[in-house]
Amino acid sequence: MGKMIGAAEFKAHCLRILDEVERTGEPVTITKRGKPVGVLRPAPKEEKRLFFGCMKNSGYRFDDPFSPAIDPSEVHANDPAKWDDLP
Structure with missing residues (x-):
């Protein structure tokens, strides 16, 4: 089942116990008045x-990376002065 330790001792030596659990991989049961309350x-x-x-199979395709991103006729689409000139 692993090592059992009281809550007061766990509180006093928390960082050391955390390092030990990481190093050994063995779980530690924390008890309060003899009853288990948690497992670390x-x-x-x-x-x-x-x-x-990392982008493999992500759904992005780059068939022609050198072609323009938008149609050249839409370059001024965000300019209100040119909205009447749009097709």
């Missing part, structure tokens, strides 16, 4: 994700 377990290890390939 190590956090699951996170897998390292590489930056390269």
